[in-house]
Amino acid sequence: MAITIKDVARLANVAPSTVSRVIANSPRISEKTKEKVREAMEELGYHPNFIARSLASQSTQAIGLVMPSSTDKVFQNPFFPTVLRGISEGANEKQYALHMTTGKTEDEIFDGVVQMVQGGRVDGVVLLYSKVEDKVLTYLQKREFPFVVIGKPFKHVEEITHVDNDNFRATKEVTEYLINLGHEAIAFIGGDLNLVVTVERLLGYEKALRDFNLPLKQEYIIHEEFLREGGQGAVKELLSLEQPPTALVVADDLMALGVLNTLDEMGVSVPDDISIVSFNNVMLSEMSRPPLTSVDIGIFDLGFEAAKSLIQKVENPKEPVKRIIIQHQLIKRLSCEVPCQNKNY
Amino acid sequence: MAITIKDVARLANVAPSTVSRVIANSPRISEKTKEKVREAMEELGYHPNFIARSLASQSTQAIGLVMPSSTDKVFQNPFFPTVLRGISEGANEKQYALHMTTGKTEDEIFDGVVQMVQGGRVDGVVLLYSKVEDKVLTYLQKREFPFVVIGKPFKHVEEITHVDNDNFRATKEVTEYLINLGHEAIAFIGGDLNLVVTVERLLGYEKALRDFNLPLKQEYIIHEEFLREGGQGAVKELLSLEQPPTALVVADDLMALGVLNTLDEMGVSVPDDISIVSFNNVMLSEMSRPPLTSVDIGIFDLGFEAAKSLIQKVENPKEPVKRIIIQHQLIKRLSCEVPCQNKNY
């Protein structure tokens, strides 16, 4: 059995409650006894038992992480290690621990969340994704359990604290960027439409085209998985069009990589024949040939701010709903150029 | 306040202890009362409080994950999401939750582990890396706390349950593969020598050369970070040699990607001028140009088996030390070929 507060109390010749107060650094304890108690703790190698503390104080100093389905391709995106790092850092700063749950199916994930929450394992939860219809989010909301989402909630945006980019504006900007480069035939390759981020980006793309009075063609809008294989299918469809696009807005770097490869195989040159701009600016985007022009969305900060605002919320229940927007930034590399004039592929 | 066992007891007209037994599905309770109690639980929407249960039973049904330093480049490797998925699945099967700890420095990580362990937050720990000198491992060992490591422990291999590949053999095999292809000038690009996996792979490489009586040149052995930039530096060194290698054994796909890019910039063609084989077979390895021949090390299984064997150990303290070797497999793609005879780069 481990060293408890009682052992320390005995050694220091004080009551257990005094030891408890020393741990909490209560101002109502004399420096002298504090010192005495601390020495005893040191001598015995005492470490507080979090479980007991949690039970007594009804708070765990732990936050729960809800990941998307582990079978989901999204899970493999380098996005995750990075947000995780951000969250972890934000949590560490406030001495919070991390509790995770994943699962293969939505139900598994949901059960995991319920266990964390009802089981009292965590004080709050951060959702690492934002889907269009989400059981987990609904549950958390109804239960009034503290949580924040990374991304933009599909509904009740005003009532849910979230950390997000301005994906609408970002996509509008990059589309404009391509337009200003002289492109008029610009296609959009997005991921799963169940992810809110996808719809936001699509909207931004459409807005830019409309602002510039460019035609908005359905054939130019493609949705595939957030990954490689997705990109490949998309490209083939696009290039077989009568008037193939001269530029592509791709919703994710990984997909862009797939696009790049397929293009390469088809003998289409980037950026000479076709320009590409994508999102996230993960490490890989500078490793591709050519390096990708990509929107840096501050992934680390998304996580960091999410953790911080969740903890605030946990520690102060009347904290107002917040919406934190992380700045984005277009990182220009070599995948964009003025459009070709008259190419035949 | 949430629904407790007492509320259920009251509604079902039984004692709290009876409810507890029903939850544990004790065989000594009549089916009739079980049914009655279950109905009450249902009606009240009861969920057991894990914290209280942990305190009483001195076990948490949670396992702790120790990640490498978040500032470490290794952290960004696609390896992690995948092991994580494996661990998560292994844990889910046995209804264990996951508790994580990371940190920027070794000390932060160490403190995190101590808190998990002494704080009684977890029943066991899995180390997601294996370093040459590791404070955390030493601590866990001295405390006789259940843990398993993913990778090969540097010392006390016989006394530590671990899940690993046979990296020595794997590297020996791929080196032989290159030799049999006709290569004689084969270089090795490895990662951080503090990681045990690096030294294992280096050893395997050397063994193959020795077995075939090929010279073992120091200039052919390079260590860089486990990432992109590392790869680039390495290649330049290698190609500026008097007799540059015709084949490369690269210890990680990500590094190999960097190598590929640098080679491309220098106008060196893969596999025509130089062959490459690397490790891990992460998703990216088939997305590179050319697709990488890579050793699949069963990352998911590493995690899965680690979780399973840890849980076994936790549930049965006298479980013997185990060493689980996950099979590897060479996935041949397009980065290897017979060597060039007489090329001038």
Added chain:
DNA sequence: TTGTACGCGTTATCAG
């Protein structure tokens, strides 16, 4: 400034 006593929600022991 410090000690006493009780409660947090369960499990486990021991009667009955």
Added chain:
DNA sequence: CTGATAACGCGTACAA
């Protein structure tokens, strides 16, 4: 088969 009752380790009114 079931019900009291005592832990589990700590926080915290309430007393002193």
